[in-house]
Amino acid sequence: MLTAARLGAATLSAALLTGLAAGPALADTPAPTTAAAPDGLYGKSDPTYDGVWRQSLALTALTAAKVTPADSAVGWLTGQQCEDGGWPSYRAPGAACDAKTEDSNATAVAIQALVALGGHQDAVDKGVAWLKANQNADGSWAYNPGSPGDANSTGLAVNALFAAKTDPAGVAKAGKSAFDGLALFQLGCAAPADQRGAFAYQPDPAGGPLTPNALASGQAALAAVGGHLPVAGSVHSDAAPKALDCASDTAAPVSHADSGEAVGAYLTAQLAAGGNHLSLTTPGAEPKPDYTATAWAALALTQSGHSQQAAGTVDWLAKEGAAWTKDGSDAGATATLLLVSQAAHRDTAALTGRLTALGPAPKATGAAASATAAPEKKKDGGIGQYWLIGVGLLVGVGGGLLLSLQRKRNPHA
Structure with a gap:
């Protein structure tokens, strides 16, 4: 679950917690000031908390759709990178970099976008070096360096390492690898049967058992199955994800070899029980559909070859697309939905057009490339x-x- 400090840190939390924004975990940042969307950025809403996030997702999705983004769009993203290799969620024009505002979520998705675009190896290498430098001693990553790690941030960092062709098993601090860090948050055989394989956001500070979290499970799952953005969706398996075998040691952590299938089995059961979507539950409020968690779950299942188990979820997301993307005006949500549709090999022409319209005119599209x-x-x-x-x-x-x-x-x- 999100900590109380993060829930109170920013007004954007309400949007993220209702699943309407495809944004990262929240940082411990001061109260926001409204910032106008700069030229080159996709979307017109305040970029303070999700500028790099939504730009990275948009560039990744459009590149996968054979769209060549405008130089201004790519330049905006590369211009946000700090000299030490990290990215903040957003840096106002002319503002100096502040190491305290750099975050692993923005850095991870920016790396994946630049890898997809190609031609930005220096920036990618610096970003990977930043991730290595800011890994926690237990192998995990926090949203902001120096804080306790969480499943979402660790999963995104692992995604970036896979995209950059860097083996997460070899990225370690104090003898703990990135896979060891990810395992800290996964529920194993000691948990109730219907919770096994899930990921918690963070351990209970009081030392209690791990609590399943929908968004943590969805985002960490893509890392557990060895994936990154964009998901190719080229592997297929007729079998359902395999649940944990708990006949032996129930106290041992989930091994990396079993992690992906275990979380896949958990997500498949949760999606089936929830009508093909995951839900956000907060104290004192009715459960609401968690679009972002559902999308990441679909990406993870598709990456691991279980597209049959993801098919109903992809259909649900397409049906609910207008509500989630705010009729195509939310760049982050639109890009995420496009990435899901691409992975599932669905018709993506309309979504590609909507996302393209939210940013600067591209240099070329698939049709333009043919004409060229x-x-x-x-x-x-x-x-x-x-x-x-x-x-x-x-x-x-x-x-x-x-x-x-x-x-x-x-x-x-």
Whole structure:
């Protein structure tokens, strides 16, 4: 669960907690001031808490859709990176970097976006170095460096490492790897049967048992199954995710080898029980659909090959897309929904158009790229025409020689 400090840290928490924004975990930041969306940024809402997040998701999704984003959009994201390699959620134009405002969530999704775009290896390497430098001694990551780790942030960091082709097993602090950090938050055989495989946001400060959290389970699951954004969805399995085998040691943590299938089995059961979606439950309030957690669950199941178990959830997200994306005006939600649809190999033309319209005009789209290639085809066609003319001349000359020889042999012909 989100801590009380984070819940009270920002007014954006209400949007995130209702599942209407595809944003990261909240940081311990001061009260917000309204900032206008700068040129090059996707979406028009205040970017204070999700500027880098939504820009990264948008660039990742559009690149996967064969859209070449505008230089201003890419430049905005790279311009947010600090000299030490980290990204803040948002840095106002002309503002200096403050290490205290850099966060692992923004850094992780920015790395994935730049890997998808290609051509930004230096920025990616610096971002990975920042993640390594700010890993906790237990192998986990916190939203802001120096705080206790959480499942969401650790999962996103692992996603970024996979995207950058860096083995998380080799990224360690004090002998604890990134996989060890992720395992801290997963419920194992000691938990009730219907909770096994889930992820908690953070351990209970009082030392109580881990409590399943929908968003933590969804976001950590993609890391547990070895995935990153964008999800290719190229692996398929007819079998359902395998639940934990608890016949032996019930106190041992979930091994990395079993982690992905275990959380997949948990998510599959939760989605089925919830009508193909996960819910957000807060004390004193009615449960509400958690669009963001549901989307990440669908991405994780698809990544692990269980697209059949994710199909109903993808359908539900598409049906609820207008409410979640605010009719396509929420850049982060629209980009996340597009990533889900791409992974599931659904028709993405409309979503791609809506997301494209939320930012600067792209340099090229899939259709434009085909049109750009037309002159090359024309050039090839010209070569083909000259070849045909040459062949025709040779045939004509050969025919004339044959006719001449025939007349010599038969002068009456």
